[in-house]
Amino acid sequence: MMRTSSITRDALVAAGALLILAVLPLAFPGKAFSDFVIRMSAFAVFATSLNLLVGYGGMVSFGHGLFYGLGAYSFALLMQKAGTSIPMAFLLTVLISAGVATVVGAICIRLKEIYFSFLTLAFQMLLYSLIIAWTPVTGGDQGLTGGVPRPEFLGIRLDDPHHLYLFCCAVLIASLFIMYHFVQSPFGYTLRMIRDNPRRAGFLGIQVWRVRLLAFVVAGIFGSIGGLLMSLFVSSAYPDFAYWTISGEGVFMILMGGIGVFLGPLAGAVVLLLLADIVTGLTEYFGLVLGIVILFFALGMRKGLLGFLFDFWKNRRAPAGNAIPGKH
Amino acid sequence: MDFDALLSCFGSASCVVTQATGGLISGMLLFLVAAGLSLIFGTLKVTNFMHGSLYMLGAYFAYTLYNLSGNYAIAVLGAALGVGAFALVFERLFMSRVYGSDVLLQLLVCYGFILILDDVVKIVWGAEFLAMGMPETFQHPPVMIAGGVLPVFYLFLIGITLVVAGALGFLITKTRIGKIVRAAAVNPTMTSALGINTALVFGGVFALGGMLAGLAGALAVPVRSLVSGMGFSILIESFIVTVIGGMGSVAGALVGALLIGLVRSFGTIGFPLFTDGLMFLFMTIVLIVRPSGLFGKDR
Amino acid sequence: MLRIENLRKAFGGVNAMNGVSLDFAQGSLTAIIGPNGAGKTTFFNLITGAFRPDAGTIMLGDENIAGMSPPEIVRRGMGRAFQIASIYPTLTVRESILGAVNAHRGWHARLGRRFPLAGAKAQADEVMELVRLTSRADTVSGYLSHGDQKLLDIALALALEPRVLLLDEPTAGMGPEERWQMIETVHALWERKHMTLIFIEHDMDIVFKYAQTVRVLSYGTVLAQGTPDEVRRHPKVIEAYLGTHFEEKEQA
Numbered sequence: 045m046m047r048t049s050s051i052t053r054d055a056l057v058a059a060g061a062l063l064i065l066a067v068l069p070l071a072f073p074g075k076a077f078s079d080f081v082i083r084m085s086a087f088a089v090f091a092t093s094l095n096l097l098v099g100y101g102g103m104v105s106f107g108h109g110l111f112y113g114l115g116a117y118s119f120a121l122l123m124q125k126a127g128t129s130i131p132m133a134f135l136l137t138v139l140i141s142a143g144v145a146t147v148v149g150a151i152c153i154r155l156k157e158i159y160f161s162f163l164t165l166a167f168q169m170l171l172y173s174l175i176i177a178w179t180p181v182t183g184g185d186q187g188l189t190g191g192v193p194r195p196e197f198l199g200i201r202l203d204d205p206h207h208l209y210l211f212c213c214a215v216l217i218a219s220l221f222i223m224y225h226f227v228q229s230p231f232g233y234t235l236r237m238i239r240d241n242p243r244r245a246g247f248l249g250i251q252v253w254r255v256r257l258l259a260f261v262v263a264g265i266f267g268s269i270g271g272l273l274m275s276l277f278v279s280s281a282y283p284d285f286a287y288w289t290i291s292g293e294g295v296f297m298i299l300m301g302g303i304g305v306f307l308g309p310l311a312g313a314v315v316l317l318l319l320a321d322i323v324t325g326l327t328e329y330f331g332l333v334l335g336i337v338i339l340f341f342a343l344g345m346r347k348g349l350l351g352f353l354f355d356f357w358k359n360r361r362a363p364a365g366n367a368i369p370g371k372h
Numbered sequence: 373m374d375f376d377a378l379l380s381c382f383g384s385a386s387c388v389v390t391q392a393t394g395g396l397i398s399g400m401l402l403f404l405v406a407a408g409l410s411l412i413f414g415t416l417k418v419t420n421f422m423h424g425s426l427y428m429l430g431a432y433f434a435y436t437l438y439n440l441s442g443n444y445a446i447a448v449l450g451a452a453l454g455v456g457a458f459a460l461v462f463e464r465l466f467m468s469r470v471y472g473s474d475v476l477l478q479l480l481v482c483y484g485f486i487l488i489l490d491d492v493v494k495i496v497w498g499a500e501f502l503a504m505g506m507p508e509t510f511q512h513p514p515v516m517i518a519g520g521v522l523p524v525f526y527l528f529l530i531g532i533t534l535v536v537a538g539a540l541g542f543l544i545t546k547t548r549i550g551k552i553v554r555a556a557a558v559n560p561t562m563t564s565a566l567g568i569n570t571a572l573v574f575g576g577v578f579a580l581g582g583m584l585a586g587l588a589g590a591l592a593v594p595v596r597s598l599v600s601g602m603g604f605s606i607l608i609e610s611f612i613v614t615v616i617g618g619m620g621s622v623a624g625a626l627v628g629a630l631l632i633g634l635v636r637s638f639g640t641i642g643f644p645l646f647t648d649g650l651m652f653l654f655m656t657i658v659l660i661v662r663p664s665g666l667f668g669k670d671r
Numbered sequence: 672m673l674r675i676e677n678l679r680k681a682f683g684g685v686n687a688m689n690g691v692s693l694d695f696a697q698g699s700l701t702a703i704i705g706p707n708g709a710g711k712t713t714f715f716n717l718i719t720g721a722f723r724p725d726a727g728t729i730m731l732g733d734e735n736i737a738g739m740s741p742p743e744i745v746r747r748g749m750g751r752a753f754q755i756a757s758i759y760p761t762l763t764v765r766e767s768i769l770g771a772v773n774a775h776r777g778w779h780a781r782l783g784r785r786f787p788l789a790g791a792k793a794q795a796d797e798v799m800e801l802v803r804l805t806s807r808a809d810t811v812s813g814y815l816s817h818g819d820q821k822l823l824d825i826a827l828a829l830a831l832e833p834r835v836l837l838l839d840e841p842t843a844g845m846g847p848e849e850r851w852q853m854i855e856t857v858h859a860l861w862e863r864k865h866m867t868l869i870f871i872e873h874d875m876d877i878v879f880k881y882a883q884t885v886r887v888l889s890y891g892t893v894l895a896q897g898t899p900d901e902v903r904r905h906p907k908v909i910e911a912y913l914g915t916h917f918e919e920k921e922q923a
Binding site: 050051225226228229230231232233234236237240241243244245246247248249250251252254255258 | 828
Binding site: 167334338343 | 419466469470475476477479480481483484485486487488489490491492494495604608611612615646648649652655656659660
């Protein structure tokens with residue numbers, strides 16, 4: 045009997061999750077908690093979008109941070125300089141990212157494996173150097189100064205921390221829901237088929253590059269939504285958002301949470317942020333600690349936290365067999 | 373974009389010479405780093421993503437050794453050997469565990485090390501920019517060619533790099549060790565079955581690649597400033613170089629590095645804000661025309 | 672149905688295909704035999720677009736498909752199964768076949784609904800039944816036995832409702848009992864679906880029992896073609912095989 049996935053059931057789960065997130069601040073009042081959730085949502089959306097490419101599509105992009113930075117700067121600049129409303133800026137950011145992703149994707153996808161990875165990274169560093177160089181517009185290495193205005197829309201005032209919190213949670217849940225739907229659609233299965241056996245996919249009549257490009261664009265859109273959320277939160281945009289370390293952290297979140305699990309990156313985002321918050325309170329050398337944690341996970345718990353737990357659960361019910369990579 | 377500046381530079385012999393020599397030494401340093409990267413990739417089929425950190429370590433080691441000994445030759449040799457040893461340890465203890473794994477895992481291990489090393493450098497040497505200045509041996513008036521400036525140190529750098537390049541080429545193609553390395557690259561199981569210690573071979577290659585990067589760092593110290601995280605931009609450039617030249621090809625790395633060095637050097641005049649963009653554009657064009665690079669072996 | 676004329680392909684200095692001309696009638700069941708490494712899989716690769724021929728035409732129906740890419744050729748009704756089963760190890764049998772049916776119907780990039788699509792189920796069930804894998808529908812295909820994986824490989828090709836089906840050594844790597852089961856399954860689905868079936872085979876007993884016609888391919892040329900009996904007596908064929916298997920059969 046096949047596991048049936050159902051849109052209605054998932055919608056109910058999503059609504060439930062949103063409800064839970066909405067009432068949590070009652071149990072944990074105070075800025076620390078809601079700030080954490082907002083930052084987590086930005087990272088979780090970003091990391092999940094990267095996992096579409098890496099985990100489900102088998103396309104290892106080293107430069108996904110391109111979209112995070114692009115989303116942050118596009119949104120912030122649109123709000124600051126063009127004075128658009130928030131929904132309009134959101135929409136325009138999505139369109140800009142889709143456009144950039146189409147161009148970048150079309151160029152990168154033709155290349156094999158490691159060259160694809162390098163070229164995506166090159167594009168990201170290109171954006172980074174553009175941001176640093178174009179000081180009059182982007183503020184250069186200081187980041188965007190002047191703040192990001194948050195005009196009211198539809199009765200929602202993002203100046204109000206409660207509204208901001210709810211908005212970010214809603215965007216998080218909606219983004220995860222949509223991405224999950226993509227993964228469970230025929231498109232998602234075709235993507236997995238291409239990941240597992242691209243040659244055979246060709247022999248099924250599939251134009252592999254088209255599917256990959258579409259996946260790249262979808263991932264790019266949601267990657268930039270992650271950046272958008274962050275820029276909304278910090279009311280600015282910083283060159284760091286486009287620096288290669290964002291891509292590295294994305295990979296870390298995915299591998300931490302478990303590459304074959306849809307919600308893995310979300311778990312990874314939580315862990316990364318917890319780690320960041322705890323460690324920066326203790327020492328200024330966060331990089332050192334993070335590096336050690338990464339090594340521990342990379343060499344020790346390879347399938348990530350959720351992957352590890354999944355395997356543990358599976359092996360309780362049946363004798364250990366050969367592992368098939370990627371399937372949970 | 374400043375086309376006028378660029379054109380007027382082409383018109384002036386002194387400008388051309390100065391920029392060309394600047395580009396040449398950038399290219400030489402880049403070649404050493406990229407050659408190491410390419411060697412490691414060609415033999416071990418793994419991308420050493422922390423290669424830039426080895427360059428950084430080489431620079432810092434040389435800085436300290438020079439300050440301690442006052443002798444630049446010792447500084448360079450010591451740095452290269454020190455980084456080579458470090459690379460060997462890294463390979464044996466960490467990298468070798470993820471050889472067969474997903475490239476993401478390899479990336480992650482290297483990323484972990486980059487973070488660790490960047491902070492270690494900050495802890496030991498501090499977070500500010502450091503500069504060593506020109507060692508006494510090279511404090512001579514520069515050579516003038518057609519009005520353009522060619523510092524004596526540049527000659528030394530170019531010379532050393534060419535010697536190293538020649539030695540590397542000779543080592544790989546003509547000697548028995550080179551043959552063993554190539555055999556192990558093509559078929560490690562068989563080579564191991566023939567009684568050759570492949571672990572030693574792999575460790576040795578990684579150490580050699582690391583030494584090249586460390587050497588580049590040590591040679592760069594008189595002409596570049598040192599800071600934590602300096603490895604990353606040269607890593608990106610050496611990626612571009614290996615992609616243009618073709619992964620696994622040392623000759624390709626030389627050609628690619630020189631091209632990139634010159635593009636960068638003349639590019640800073642014409643496109644001061646966008647030199648990176650220019651390099652990347654160059655790489656894109658090469659990849660469109662020759663997807664495996666100029667000298668690449670199609671894997 | 673499938674007519675190949677003067678097919679040529681050289682790799683470097685090696686002439687893999689030397690002006691091969693072959694004709695396959697609609698609904699026929701043909702075996703291609705020949706010494707190992709003599710170009711049989713290359714032949715398949717050329718007519719399915721994996722390699723581009725240097726010269727020659729490949730008429731599928733009324734269309735010359737020489738030079739087209741695999742997706743284009745597959746969409747024109749040519750299905751292929753591989754010598755080493757080429758499947759999707761992380762998907763179950765049912766999911767894989769549904770995926771293939773989706774691809775066939777052009778639904779593979781649909782974003783609006785969930786997988787599996789209702790319209791695809793019926794066909795997928797039929798294909799599973801044709802290859803007798805229904806009992807293992809929910810097994811993850813990476814866990815299947817070698818023989819079942821080959822059946823799945825064939826199923827993936829069948830999902831495309833091909834007019835011409837190419838099977839590259841369907842019984843390779845199997846024990847004697849399993850071989851006959853496999854070839855019976857293949858024969859049964861051929862009888863039900865009436866497509867033009869071409870299979871590469873090394874086991875002569877199977878070839879002589881099941882094939883209508885036999886083509887012998889050796890180092891890029893057609894040595895002989897005809898009914899199994901005609902081929903078995905052909906002097907060149909005997910020579911190519913060094914007479915071992917055939918003479919034994921004659922004397923038996």
